[in-house]
Amino acid sequence: MEHAYLGVDVGSISTKGVIIDRENNLLASQYIWTQGNPIGAVKELLGLLEGQFDKTKYKIVATGATGSARKLVGTILGATMVKNEITAHAVGTTTFYPDVRTILEIGGQDSKIILVENAVAVDYAMNTLCAAGTGAFLSSQAKRLGIEVEEIGDYALRSTHPTQIAARCTVFAESDLVHKIQMGHPREDIIAGVCNAVAANYLSNVGKGKKILSPVVFQGGVSKNKGVVAAFERALGCKVIVDPNGHLMGALGVAILAKKGSKRQEFDFSVENMDFRTREASCGQCSNHCEIICVYRGDELIDAWGNRCERGERVH
């Protein structure tokens, strides 16, 4: 039996999973929507991965979880490695592009920039209080214009005179955009303008003050949008690499980290059929009212978190 490694990345919008072998080759991969149900999405994801995976030849010896639901998913999977998505993305990308200098990442509701030197992340920034210029903005504008979010790129590339759209703030961008639509700007130009606005917003927010050096790798869901890629290339004046597996980079990164980690725990797909349930308990020991999340497998409490002090432990 050869060893294989599972990586799962559960984000706000999408859930990604990969299984890799020792040489980081993909044995199975899947990308589905989270739809506000991380536990359900992970079970569905595992079912789909299991179908692509040759169980007679490989066995999974280590499992990694990342993304904003990494804690919950890590508990459910019994993961040997639970890592934040920023590190997972950096590790994934530097494994496949060892000479990369800048990683741009735009996801469903967050965006980040990672600067790399000698295949190690040396600086990063992530949006803090505001989700302007992320995938959520693109999909809501696509809806307004009556097209699918996947079509945005093709529309944008057809435009010859992109409309100027205020990029500073999503709310202002939206009113500007409505105004331009009503003025009669063609749809292609508007869409190209939206793509430019996303790139400009990114560069003036998370990218502010960072020296963006080539090679530049662009990933996250928004990297699938050719319009935004073109906008970045224009703004940066250099080629922007988009990996065909860019949307899986977080899952790949955490699978590689699980492989490199020292812990080993064989993973079979039995969790697909287990019943997991979470319960929120509010601690009343002080006026902080910490929300404690308890995770149950069947009737057994397997983990809990959210309390800030030892007093909260009595609650679950």
Next chain:
Amino acid sequence: MAERALRKLSFPRYAEYNCALKYITEQALGCKYVMPPVLTRRTMELGAKHSPEFVCTPFKTVLGSMIEALEAGADTLLMTHGLCRLGYYGELSDQILRDLGYQFEFINLAEYDMSRKKELLRVIRRINPKVNPARCLAQFMEGLRMVEYLDEVTAEYYKGRGFDPTGGYDRAYRDFLTAMFTARGRADVEQGYRAVKSALGSIPLDKPAQPLRVGIVGEFYTVMDAFSNLEIEQKLSDMRLEVHRWMNVTNQFLHYNGQRNMHIKIADLCAYEMGPTATANIWYARECAERGFDGLIHIKSASCTPEIDVMPVLQNISTDYKIPVLYLTYDAQTSDVGLQTRLEAFYDMIAMRKKVF
């Protein structure tokens, strides 16, 4: 009878400094101190509800704490002056609390010129006309000594805490805080200080030869108050980091002789004085960089203008010395999931860098 005559003074919660404020109020000013409850989500909700939307977060926290102090029975509130918008906050919170219907006396230090002894005496006379100035001064200095001890011990605590496998650091620090909050005289203060110093000194630390070190700079309130910065120093030391923070009351006000001479050291980085803590923050950031720290963390509340102005200078320091800077902006949020993600990533990054470079 005498009990009723005592003024019940309070000052909003601010990191752990309320122990010294209590000491000064009771021992130096001969009043009763009403300890505002520990800051919680309720404090923040109360403050945010009655504050202007775009005011900085410390105002909201402080207003909430004032309301909780009034609920706890305070009849007099004290508010400090300040070099940024803080200078106007006394007046504004006074007005908001009056509009809410609270009755109390408000002593706003912004109305006095605290650098003049005569003015200071006027404030003291207003708080308690019967006070004996000589005794008051002696006890006031004792209260300041408590602040110095508190800052010294806190700095040592966060520097070593991450490498203590026994939990003894946490216990010693907790006991020290209890001693300071209950101290009634010089002997109590000295004893509490000696106890914590010997306890911290006797715990063998499991520290690598070259531990990861981070320096924290930022806006005066949020950088020091654990509730406001979502316990960032605890979180960082939990990751086995040495946490260094220069900014505290001792360094800024007691030992630090104004910003009179510090700006010379950073004259090549900025030509003008930029705000209440900007000079010190820029100076300390570069100090950390020159001492080979592994990272810097810059903390501010949303819309804090002086600290926004500091950020471009920190970016220059970051490029010049190749030191990563994590910029954190705090608002009235109480969930720390996003913060935890950023800190973990920051830790991974500086740990991996250290191995390679």
